Amino acid sequence: MPLSDRFDLPHGTVALWKTDETEAELRTLCTAGECAYAAERFSSESRRREWLAWHAALRQIVPEAEPFYLPDGAPAIGNALRIGVSHTEGYAAVFVAKSACAVDIERKERDFLRAARRYLSPEEEALCAETAGALSPGLVWCAKETLYKLAGGKRTDLLRDIRIAGFDLCGPSIHSTVAGKPFRLGTIPHEELHIVFGAAERE
Known part of the structure; x- marks a missing residue:
């Protein structure tokens, strides 16, 4: 399904995605590079779906986002924005802010x-x-x-x-x-x- 919820907050935006799509459906919402990375990095379909879901959620907030990983392993994007990511069974969440941030x-x-x-x-x-x-x-x-x-x-x-x-x-x-x-x-x-x-x- 599309974005489940979007919360615009004083410090940033939290996007919540309900992951009830198939992996193939999620791949259509992500870039070719993201799909290739998920296929190479994760052997489990559920992990690939989680990873693709938070990228799909991120694009609902910042469509031009190009996520990357900092040396400490934390995800980030350009445009002076930082992101926090979390997922659990059936859901993925992304928090986008102008300073270091996290969501769980x-x-x-x-x-x-x-x-x-x-x-x-x-x-x-x-x-x-x-x-x-x-x-x-x-x-x-x-x-x-x-x-x-x-x-x-x-x-x-x-x-x-x-x-x-x-x-x-x-x-x-x-x-x-x-x-x-x-x-x-x-x-x-x-x-x-x-x-x-x-x-x-x-x-």
Whole structure:
């Protein structure tokens, strides 16, 4: 299907794509170079579809985009724009902003408590309870994954270095820190997904 949702935000644009097309259909929405790259890089059809889907979503925001990868592996495009990418079963998301940015999506049905010891502190678990479920373990996971991507993933531990400090229902937004540095993340309500995004302050 075409773009599922588009969210124009103060810091950029998030595009959400529901990947119910076949690989052949997605290939018609991407460049020949992107199709060749996907075929060469990914042996799994599902991975090729995910990769092609976020490129199709990106072209809905920046039609002339030519994505490439930075030395640290993060995706980027020209025109002084940066992008964040995420995908989960059935969906792909792209966040386009003028500064370093990241987005993370996960299906709400996933059992996030199975990995709780790896990412969820007792203080964060208590915070989830205090918000009566508005801040859930799933949102905490997505927030920490978003911050991990923003930090470049280097020497950053989800439990030790990334902390969730508060949740603002008016945003809704998540207050957090990475190695003591404060970050404010945004969330987007969705029936099936947890969606969290963030952008670094422009220099």
